[in-house]
Amino acid sequence: MNKPLISKAFNPDNFRHQGHLLVELLGDYLESALQSSTPVNRWRDPEDQLTFWQNDYKEGDRQLEHFFKKLIDSSLHMHNPKNMGHQVAIPAPEAALAGLLTELLNNGTVVYEIGAPAVVLERVVCKQLAQEMGFDPGKADGFMTSGASLANLTALMAIRNIKAGEDVWNKGNNKQYALMVSEEAHYCIDKSLRIMGLGEAGTIRIPVDEHYKVRVEMLESAYRAARDRGVEVLGIIGCSCSTSTGTYEELEPLADFAQAHNLWFHVDAAHGGPAIFSKKHRHRLKGIERADSVVMDFHKMMMTPALSTAIIFREAKHSYRSFSQKAQYLWEEQEKKSWFNLGQRSFECTKLMMSIKIYTLLRQYGTALFEEYIDYTYDLAQSFAGMLKQESDLELALQPETNVVCFRYKPGKLSSASLSKLNSLIRKKLIEDGEFYIVQTQLKEDIWLRVTLMNPFTTTVELRALLEKIKQLGRQLVSEQ
Ligand SMILES: Cc1ncc(COP(=O)(O)O)c(C=O)c1O
Known part of the structure; x- marks a missing residue:
């Protein structure tokens, strides 16, 4: 039986060609993400995201490189220092290469x-x-x-x-x-x-x-x-x-x-x-x-x-x-x-x-790599806590022991319920904006903003910029109420 599609799908030259293109694309992604020159996230709500990919399938563009590029552009850029969201590793590129190796060996x-x-x-x-x-x-x-x-x-x-x-x-x-x-x-x-x-x-x-x-x-x-x-x-x-x-x-x-x-x-x-x-x-x-x-x-x-x-x-x-x-x-x-x-x-x-x-x-x-990583990210959380303590309209929930920091925007005297609502709204705006990615959590009854400083390229510069943006969004939301 003739197997033209299977032969194409397993063609080693094709693999080499596509693989080189992919590594180039990923290299470009890494460079721009590490320099924060692209947003952390291009936010689309779930229905828009679905339509986007349904259209991708319908368009029938079978260029693999185009698909990979679209996927990178639409994904959360973990390597961007302004990504401070969930407790998910920022993969070291060599570990990702090992991943490619194991995916093919399977x-x-x-x-x-x-x-x-x-x-x-x-x-x-x-x-x-x-x-x-x-x-x-x-x-x-x-x-x-x-x-x-x-x-x-x-x-x-x-x-x-x-x-x-x-x-x-x-x-x-x-x-x-x-x-x-x-x-x-x-x-x-x-x-x-x-x-x-x-x-x-x-x-x-x-x-x-x-x-x-x-x-x-x-x-x-x-x-x-x-x-x-x-x-x-x-x-x-x-x-x-x-x-x-x-x-x-x-x-x-x-x-x-x-x-x-x-x-x-x-x-x-x-x-x-x-x-x-x-x-x-x-x-x-x-x-x-x-x-x-x-x-x-x-x-x-x-x-x-x-x-x-x-x-x-x-x-x-x-x-x-x-x-x-x-x-x-x-x-x-x-x-x-x-x-x-x-x-x-x-x-x-x-x-x-x-x-x-x-x-x-x-x-x-x-293991020295992990020591360096732990020391840097845990110390950065201490610096961030110090910055928060100096701000009159921001509140630190508790002194961090790791790279997780919980805090909230707290202008003047607002009830706990209003503060929770306000901080949830701030985070929603941040996500839609795409420059930063942070998360939120509930402590006792209240909603707090939460960062996990996973990215070893995040510095106090990005943290300062994040606080300025939160205060600006907070002031705007309070004035609109
Ligand atoms: C303390 C703790 N245990 C378990 C989990 C679940 O881990 P996984 O996402 O690897 O299933 C988490 C995830 O955040 C965690 O923080």
Whole structure:
């Protein structure tokens, strides 16, 4: 059979030609984004965006280069220093090149034989991480999975299988199990516990103090109250750091509490874990070495394209306890645990070669790259907080501990509700304008503006310009009311 289209789609010369054009385009994007010479975002509302792409398809222009260019122009420019929005990595270009490499090779990592180097490099990366966290790398082990939401679910599944005094994997929940966690924890914890059939009661939320840290003095009463309700508490989770405010939990008291009550101690270090690489900031994670399991994203604070997350268990054997799946077509000896058959431990079957991007950066620069990044972005947040404190019509929510800063525009005396509305409107205008990208969050009852200083090229110059723009928009909105 003649296969003209397949032959064209796989033509190596065509690939070389298109690839060179793409790298040129991306080089131009990088240059202009880093210099802020294009907007962070060209805002279109969802219906306009849909029409735009429906028209693109109808137009029938099959020039790949035109499509790539359109896509770049329409996307959020993460590398622009005026991008200060979500906790998503600003990818280091070499890691992105590694991404192109793995996309074409497309080895899976479910078992050793389909993706040998990627499987083994997962082990290399996880062992290194375990060591940095203060675990014994001879005893600890882990693997990688698609994002911290899935990693936390995977850890919680293991915790239940290990700690529940019954065979939940085969027989389901016969009791109400729960885990204790800060009320500021990422929503994926609650979501995971609900997925596990534990419902709303699966999460015991511990209130936080004025610094947004868990109120340690409330742990005992919350634990006892749960037990009195007939709930079996399996473990306690520390947030390093919380999502909204970037606050690190004091891990030592949580570890003590877990030890005293024979509970599992899990740490969600999706965002703040890489501070482990910084001599200046690693004290924030003191106590992590006492955790039974830790989750950390590479695709947040380690300049690695998504998705790329590690889940580390202090004891290697526990890393096999989340799932227990027979798969005759993948591994012959069903009961034998083999570190190199990752599908025995991960939720995914087909799994990306996700170790390659982070390994590329580790290999090129060592952990010093991450230390430099953490130190720069965390220090920048301190400078920003200092700037905010000097402004009479701006308010800092709390002193940052990471690169997350929450603040609001606060002219004169307005009610909390009016301030929330005003700050939401300011952010809406900022997004439509496209020069800056920032986000918002809810703290207690109120809406605050929020920046995550992910971009290592953001300086106080862009931050000053952002504050001027916010004040200008704020004044305008107040005068229109
Ligand atoms: C503390 C924390 N845990 C988990 C998550 C979820 O991570 P992912 O987006 O990798 O699923 C986030 C995301 O912001 C987070 O901040």
